């Protein structure tokens with residue numbers, strides 16, 4: 036293997052309070068063939084799925100707004116984040132999970148989703164791979180209020196914006212969430228809303 040091999044992998048559990056934090060110690064083979072011991076903390080919160088919900092007639096997208104404590108403790112003044120709908124894969128595959136999350140968080144029941152790419156979001160410390168989808172919604176697909184799971188105290192606000200407004204929010208920093216920026220830019224590059232940029 037060109038960029039080294041690993042052996043003697045040892046995993047020490049540091050925390051399993053909500054998700055799992057492990058310290059992984061391993062031998063890593065360098066380019067010159069010599070071995071060195073390294074260790075990395077790996078935070079395992081499972082894998083996830085995210086979706087850009089869009090409507091072609093109205094040229095709109097649906098986003099969510101929710102309080103995110105980790106951002107509050109790191110400079111986000113009110114702690115609120117505008118994000119695409121997303122969730123952690125609990126049971127089932129990414130496609131099933133994202134349809135369930137859409138219903139739970141936004142109140143829309145959508146039939147078709149299309150996977151567009153996947154990405155490790157923080158590969159130096161977080162194990163998670165995130166599956167990215169797009170899905171068209173129609174007003175008559177709204178069957179509930181959304182808001183997130185009661186037992187998870189999510190308190191999610193559902194926001195409908197024109198695609199143009201969403202791009203402006205991204206440009207001005209009102210949208211600062213990585214997965215949301217990635218999906219909005221994917222839509223822009225691929226002319227998803229057929230709009231001249």
Ligand SMILES: Nc1nc2c(ncn2[C@@H]2O[C@H](COP(=O)(O)OP(=O)(O)O[C@H]3O[C@H](CO)[C@@H](O)[C@H](O)[C@@H]3O)[C@@H](O)[C@H]2O)c(=O)[nH]1
Nearest residue numbers: 053054082083084085121122123136163165187188189214
């Ligand atoms: N009580 C408690 N709740 C927690 C804790 N950590 C997270 N939660 C809550 O558990 C819920 C998980 O909801 P999901 O909708 O399944 O996940 P998500 O937080 O929206 O995750 C999505 O966004 C993340 C951040 O961008 C992504 O990393 C993830 O893959 C997914 O796309 C959220 O309400 C979250 O606040 C904790 O330590 N304690």
Ligand SMILES: [Mg+2]
Nearest residue numbers: 120121122140
């Ligand atoms: Mg969520």
